[in-house]
Amino acid sequence: MSPTRENVVRIMPDIANDARPATAGQLAWVGMGEIEAPVRVATAGAESVAVPARIKAFVNLHRADVRGIHMSRLYLHLDRHLAAEPLSANSLRRLLRDFLDSHADLSDRAMVEIRFDHLLRRKALVSDNTGWKAYPVTLIATLDRTGFELELGVQVAYSSTCPCSAALARQLIQEQFRNDFAAGGPVDADAVLRWLGSEQGIVATPHSQRSHADVKVRLASNVSELPIVDLVDRIEGSLKTPVQTAVKREDEQAFARLNGQNLMFCEDAARRMQSALQTDERIADFWLRASHFESLHAHDAVAVAVKGVEGGYGPRG
Incomplete structure (x- = not known):
């Protein structure tokens, strides 16, 4: 009996696996960028919430004679891991280990970058109101022969009044x-x-502007849980003037007082944050940037600080 079309096994070509590259060479990173997927983030209680994220997933290709990697394997590992448990140092380490195990003959270095907004409920300065505030978060985890590293980045908006x-x-x-x-x-x-109390009396006011603190910390090897909220609180506590959510007149007045009592150049803001992070044992290293979007100038005023010696964490974007 001759085989029918339905029971014939089709062998599909695998060019990435079978073909040889026209030009041989090792590649530092190969993978996918801007993957859209939900991730689970731990909350203050025992629960976790799912938030939309954009993800980059990479491995190196140290075989110069191989055409490409197995990108679908990276995607499937991401999909399985990120849906199963909240983000943590341990969960990201396991994810990267699966990246490498599935490319054992091709790769010895793996990386994942995850970007999402972390929503926190923030209380007004004086009134009983509260409101939601989004903090952009970036996680970059790498695993290679030297070990595992995890970088946590957050952005915090604040107000700065020029001294x-x-x-x-x-x-x-x-x-x-x-x-x-x-x-x-x-x-x-x-x-x-x-x-x-008159406009005639207060003939001039100092200029203030919305500002951004971009902070990236390299977490110590013994840290498992992601200290996102603690890091945000530490930054806002050092700057004193985080932007607000729900605001009544009494809150606006309190905000004006905070700005008047916390005059700062971008250099002052960077040093405040540097001092606040210096003694945190969970942080092995850090890089931070204070950007004041000047209302006086068309350009920004920017200051960068790192832990330890200048450039210890390298120049960052």
Whole structure:
């Protein structure tokens, strides 16, 4: 009996596995970028939440005579691991180990990068209101012969008020006061109080701007859970002026006070964060950048700090 079309086994070509490259050479990284998939992120309780993420997955190709890697294997490992458990150092290490095990004859180095927004419920400064705030998070994990490394990056938005502009504004207010209240004459306290509450009295205000703190930390080898919220809290606590969510007038007034009491150049902001991260034993190394999106200039004011000696964590984008 002759075989029918339905029971004939079709052998499909595998060019990546069978063919040889036209030009031989080892490749540092081969894989996929901008993969869309949900990841699970641990919350303050025992629960975890699923959030959309964009992912890059790579292995090296140290066989110069092989055409390509098995990209579908990377994708299937991602899909299985990320759906099974919340992100942690241990779960990412297991994922990368599967990358390498599935490419045992081709690769000895693996990397995954995961980007997502972490939503936190934040309380207003004074009122009883709360609101949601999104913090961009980046995880970069690598595994090779030297071991496993995990980098956690977060971005925090804050307000910065220029100390120089504040000093110049105070000078103008002093000059206006001298013009409106003759030197040597009697000064009525109620009149001064009314003057201070008028637009005529406050003739100048310092410039403030929304600013970004981009912080990347290399976690110590004994850290398993991802300290995302702790890192955000530490950064915001050092800067004092994180941008707000729900705001009533009393919250806006409290925010104005915080800005007035925390005047800072980008250098000040970078040093505050550097000091806050320096003693955290969970952090083996860090790189941070304070970017002030100037309202005075068309360009940004930027300061970068690292742990230890200059350039210890290398220049970053």
